Amino acid sequence: MQEWPDPRPPARGELQLRILRASICGTDVEEYVSGPHLIPLTTPHVASGHAGPLVLGHEMVGRVIEVGADVTGFAVGDLVVPGSGVSCGTCRWCTAGRTNLCATYYTIGLHADGGLAERVNVPARITRAVGNLSPDVAIMAQPLAVALHAVRGVEAGPGQRVVVIGLGGIGSLAVAACTDRNIETIAVDVSAARLDIAKRSGASVLIDASQEDAAAAIRRATGGDGADVVIETSGVPDGLRTAMRGVSRGGHIRLVGLHRDPSPLDLTRLVLDEIRISTSKVHICDQDLPAALALLDRHPEIAATSVDSVIDLADFVPGGMERMAAGEAAGKVVVRI
Template identity: 80%
Template sequence: MLAAVYHGRRDVRVQEWPDPPSPAPHELQLEILRASICGTDVDEFTSGPHLIPIDAPHPASGHVGPLVLGHEMVGRVAGVGADVTGFAVGDVVVPGSGVSCGTCRWCRAGRTNLCATYYTVGLHVDGGLAERVNVPARISRSIGDASPDVAIMAQPLAVALHAVRGSEAEAGATVVVIGLGGIGLPALAAFTARGVETIAVDVSPARLDAAKRSGASVLIDASRQDAVAEIRRATGGNGADIVLETSGVPQGLATAMNAVSRGGHIRLVGLHRDPSPLNLTRLVLDEIRISTSKVHICDQDLPEAMALLKEHPHIASTSIDAVIPLADVVPDGLERMASGRATGKVVVMF
């Protein structure tokens, strides 16, 4: 089969790759219909490997060496493991990305995203940027009568919903979303669907236009505006109640720190690779809370994401920038996103 295989920094090849074996008792084999590229994939491509176990076995999955990318996918069931129930060949499903053990202290507490042996399909084992892939049945959900073109946003929206839920935003709060990429834009749409006023911050006019169509009440182009001053102006000088930081860049964190209100909440979603000094004195004196959000909890966030997409399918159409064939995944996918030319998700159609 053809697959997009990660070999190292700036080295992703669309090549022949072994077909997955027959599904194990707990697995489904999927014939991929759609897959999308995540900012994490781009990060691995441009500056990795960070998470992909190229040189040493992953402690949970055991994988080492080149790996098929792709942790956001929709597929048709082509094979069903021996003890799997609830799925049949021909069903169309969307899997979550993370695999958890179900028995450790974090799993028992319902925090499966913090599992002691957690690993991610497409980062720690072969993923969905391929014609076929095996995934655990327990992290897969039927898309029902939804279109694959809508369902492809379920996994990234699940990540966004986990971040939104943890922000504890209520109607009447003012929320700033910094970074309108594959997680930030769906998160903004999820906030507005809950009746929360949102302020969108990015450096891309095209992404800001997408945020406007997703319901943002204030748009701030940080490439030519003082984002902190504009946020303060929009909030009567008080600052935002909640700031969701999804960009992962130092400027985004600095904006969050200076634009949040006294008693406010900063929620970090973007992965910050650079050192990020914080004004701890202000955090203490103004009782500013910082929390973080890691991926999603499959049982909770993935079904909610599918339900939200069925009610608001425009979240998918607004969030998708381009649809490309697998052959073009490097120039029109990874490179396009790395250069900042993409205004949303890049989806690969099989």
């Protein structure tokens, strides 16, 4: 925790926000505990141009306090939520609607100063008004958009079962997203508290991987066949190992968590059983952020269910980073700025 210079006035196409709420992502914790992994500490980032220490925070809600040139549709006082990723809008991936794969993509709070501060500048084009949502509900919009993007790539029909492995911030929201689509889910984690959040989010079967063989439990819950779809959000080898052992023949593994360790993929089984692997990276702002806000408007209880605690900025390290690093937070830790 330290004093940081005020942001410059917003540039063309930017908004300056006074932050009301920010939340901590597992990626923030990784950067704090063992990084830098993504932060460009010594070499300027190719897109943002930033190099050196920065302010974390890519999940935030704030009020517009200044509007840059050529910005329309926003006014001082608007309550808004930005997406996390900044794309160019003109490369081949952007013009195809896949802005999350932009050739010059960068993330606020990882490649430029983020929202765990009193003020921050954000591009207007990745920002959306929150409507009638309160800040305590709207703070879930960005992580929920990530979960919706992951679930949108799942083709689950009637009678099929989806397993979500890892019930942290994104995993529990993925369960809620599946519930909204009437998809029956099996939730897997090593934390009883996180499993309880998954139950309240709509999971029909809970598997405590600290107490039993999770893959065997998945097969029992699916009549021995295995899961039709496994969404892996934990990012740890045991999670991927469970996914490989718990998925059915002809099934689908969707990777959301970032795996830094060697991955235990049985490539022979993937081929012989025609198991499909797909991946999901953050979200597509124009599609997933409005959908997340709409879902929160229909079901604001998703936010309360997913939050572990709300802390003051002064408590950010002991009450946020350190608790999350120790695995003591069952859900999202929200920071009141």
